[in-house]
Amino acid sequence: MSDQTTLGMALPGLKIDTIAVTSNLKGCEGVTEAFTIEIEGKVYAFITPETVDTQTIEKSVASSLDENIVRPAGYYAIAQMPLTPKGQIDEGELAARLKGYEKSTDDLLPPPKVHFQDNDSKLSSSASSVCSKGSPNNTSWQDQYLESQLPEKQLARPLRNLRYISMIIYRRIFAVIFIANLIPFCWLLYKGTNCTTLATAVSCNLLPSTLIRNDNVVNALFWLASWVPRSSPLWIRKNAAKVYHLGGIHSGCAVSATFWFGFLVVQASFDAFRPSLVDPTRKMISIPTLGVIYAIMLLLTIILTFAHPSVRRKIHNQFEQTHRFSGWTVLLLFWVLTFLIIVDFTGPAMSVTMVTMHTPGFWILIVITLSIASPWLHLRKVDVVPERLSDHAVRLHFDYRNNPVPGSFVRLSDRPLMEWHAFATIAVPDRSGFSVVVSRAGDWTSKYITNPPTRMWIRGIPTRGVMNVAHCFNSVVVVGTGSGIGPCLPVLLAAAKSGIKVRVLWSTPKPQETFGSEIVNGVISADPNAIIWDTRVKGKPDMVKLVWGLVQESQAEAVVIISNPALTKKVVYGMESRGVAAYGAIWDS
Known part of the structure; x- marks a missing residue:
């Protein structure tokens, strides 16, 4: 090893990697915290506690760290790491202490245990290492796998592509729901039915399609999955962890509801020319009812078209706006349609109120409406403390609620009716509030990295994700x-x-x-x-x-x-x- 390398200076072909050095140090026996800084081309390592043997640590780093990475010129064992008001390790304070140690001043903390590498020492490759033997910071470990051949896949290509690409759990759920609807659909198509039955079938599909997207329902399902004991057989836990494929319920029921509604359109079109069974003086389906049915069918078709993955990926903002505004309009029209159908099928001697109370679609619509409205009841504009990390990223700190569940996300917006963006919450244990990291990925994120916000809209509650x-x-x-x-x-x-x-x-x-x-x-x-x-x-x-x-x-x-x-x-x-x-x-x- 050259003198320059020993002294912590970079030569051609060598690189300074303070992260790798810090990671290596933290894997050493007796080290509770470590941090590495680079000053004027030299690397210096700070470790805690101050009782650690710096010479042993130096030998361990020299024998286990990638030989292309510059070693620290000095190892400083200190009582504790200085922190900034935000809880980060204060690099400026460490640099100041370093200068103080070199000048042996008395106005700083007592000098720590310091070990400088000996230029003449030749470290044996067999030096005992107290770092993890399997440390992936060892380049040979990484090269071993990067240069090796992966084992063969377990199934023949057609089978594995079918199982792991074409028919993932999401699509299997979709298929089961669609087939479960197709059987009664074909039966009623053969046997014959009426508009009230078809309207109920539509409502019964829209209910789970809506509920499965509710924040509270999603959190409840993830909570149930996490309650599977980790002592359970792995195959049980592997399947429970697929809970995030629950979107298959949403799309499967939504598509099925649209097909049922198409059936309703055809049935209503014929019934518009037939005399009513409860009042022969009028038609079975009135013109206003038929007009609302056609309007809903048009909107459902638009929603499905924009929701197709190929379309959604290209124009995501338009998909989101179409889904929201068309969905709200469909919900409103469904309320109108429900009462129009009730009136059409209520005879002169019958009570509209009693018929309404006995109509399943009426009660289903109440639940659907509450499910859609609930996230918007939590809409609020909250204070944000921005922390600009770089030209590529900004970290936004929130304190309106404490420590969301690890693995959850929140939805942020500056225009709550137009677009929302989901970001994972970063909750630090034993610290109030949480934060999110926004990295540059388009116009919206670039805007907030350049001009970090101080207030933002949040909708719903933190929701668990993958x-x-x-x-x-x-x-x-x-x-x-x-x-x-x-x-x-x-x-x-x-x-x-x-x-x-x-x-x-x-x-x-x-x-x-x-x-x-x-x-x-x-x-x-x-x-x-x-x-x-x-x-x-x-x-x-x-x-x-x-x-x-x-x-x-x-x-x-x-x-x-x-x-x-x-x-x-x-x-x-x-x-x-x-x-x-x-x-x-x-x-x-």
């Missing part, structure tokens, strides 16, 4: 790319308290510069051997191979990934097709 399923497992590999680490972080911070063993793979450009030391330190505190892959330095890795390596190294029960659609699908398919449970967003709404 990261929450990590609580179903005893050990899990958490994968994030870019700002995807935001949804992961609260689960990581709560993992130790929940008795969950986590391993972390975070791939992102310039993690320290982009997201700040608090987030990076949070990742490392959850997993001292976390792989934080700087894509600006190392390029984009083969994520499937790295994830597979982490699963094998940690013997994890499952993988949870937060990333873009393409990479999420690639990793989930790559794991599931090889027998590893994997979970990631499916962008079903």
